[in-house]
Amino acid sequence: MTLGDWTPDTLGTGRVLPVVSAPEPVLSRVGAEVDPADPDVVRLAADLIATMRVSPGCVGLAAPQVGVSAQVFCVDVTGHPKAGTVHGVFALCNAKIVEASRWRPGREGCMSVPDLTGDVKRAGRVVVEAALPGTGEPVRLVTDAFEARALQHEIDHCAGLLFLDRVVGPHAIYQRKVYL
Amino acid sequence: MGETAGVNELAITVIGHDRPGIVADVAEVLGGLGANLTDSTMTRLRGHFAWTLVCNGPEADAVSQALEPLTADGRLLATVRAVTPEEDEADAGEPHLVSVHGADRLGIVAAVTREVAAAGGNITDLTTRLAGLLYVLVAEVSLPAGAAAGLSERLAAAAKELDVEITLRRAESDLL
Numbered sequence A: 001m002t003l004g005d006w007t008p009d010t011l012g013t014g015r016v017l018p019v020v021s022a023p024e025p026v027l028s029r030v031g032a033e034v035d036p037a038d039p040d041v042v043r044l045a046a047d048l049i050a051t052m053r054v055s056p057g058c059v060g061l062a063a064p065q066v067g068v069s070a071q072v073f074c075v076d077v078t079g080h081p082k083a084g085t086v087h088g089v090f091a092l093c094n095a096k097i098v099e100a101s102r103w104r105p106g107r108e109g110c111m112s113v114p115d116l117t118g119d120v121k122r123a124g125r126v127v128v129e130a131a132l133p134g135t136g137e138p139v140r141l142v143t144d145a146f147e148a149r150a151l152q153h154e155i156d157h158c159a160g161l162l163f164l165d166r167v168v169g170p171h172a173i174y175q176r177k178v179y180l
Numbered sequence B: 001m002g003e004t005a006g007v008n009e010l011a012i013t014v015i016g017h018d019r020p021g022i023v024a025d026v027a028e029v030l031g032g033l034g035a036n037l038t039d040s041t042m043t044r045l046r047g048h049f050a051w052t053l054v055c056n057g058p059e060a061d062a063v064s065q066a067l068e069p070l071t072a073d074g075r076l077l078a079t080v081r082a083v084t085p086e087e088d089e090a091d092a093g094e095p096h097l098v099s100v101h102g103a104d105r106l107g108i109v110a111a112v113t114r115e116v117a118a119a120g121g122n123i124t125d126l127t128t129r130l131a132g133l134l135y136v137l138v139a140e141v142s143l144p145a146g147a148a149a150g151l152s153e154r155l156a157a158a159a160k161e162l163d164v165e166i167t168l169r170r171a172e173s174d175l176l
């Protein structure tokens, strides 16, 4: 039920895909549930990881961001100063948040909304249930701090939601000027 | 929005008596003239309606005229003027937040923002509120690299002089 010794190598080598930006409609569509053992899904997971890795400062990427309306995403918050629990690089399918607590605000940016950031409340601790791409094995991930925020952001993408849909108030969006 | 070349840019302010429907009324007037509302910010300032906006499209005179019915009773003031589109210049500054709170007194905003300016900082967003005896200022400030520590000291001195609390902190945002 945990990630165990899962590594992204089991997915094979991914391709770097172009990342789409809002208002691209795919970003606002609810992603389809996927068969995690489907070779196309495995390839998609590998592509997401490859794309995340070449994108400076990127700690997570969801399928809609590469134009695919599906519930697949990857996360890697390794080395991030705000990280607590860290599970390394992983990709998940059909993820659901089953527990969320310790809500706190934080300012988020998104590769698909390159010119803005916004203050969004996220749970500082979450329990996520999902399936691993490839084996389809069910996983239950307990995490906190920055990894929890990243998971919520990516699960939102899979549900067709951007941080803009959750911004805490009309004066809580900002022009983003500092590019990583 | 796309290309701004050749587009007529207007700066509009609408300030005055608040009532439900003002935003819709103004937006409808602009829409009716084919004006494309771009960036704007609206709030209530001591109960007054205050909307500052930039839009693209028609001539300033046409917009002024079209807004007249809304301002005819003298309770709402609208100004419209053509502006030269600004280059959205690349700002290499580091975003910070300045928070100030304390007993209201003359000169708080001037003293604090003068220090920010002296440090080469540019204020990109600012809100001040007077709530009872409490005065609050929150500003988003873009600071040159390395300027934060010096400004922090200067603000501490200003805080002492003004007898208010001032904090300067990095406005961190995380790319997800």
Ligand SMILES: [Zn+2]
Binding pocket: A109, A110, A111, A112, A153, A157, B176
């Ligand atoms: Zn995102």
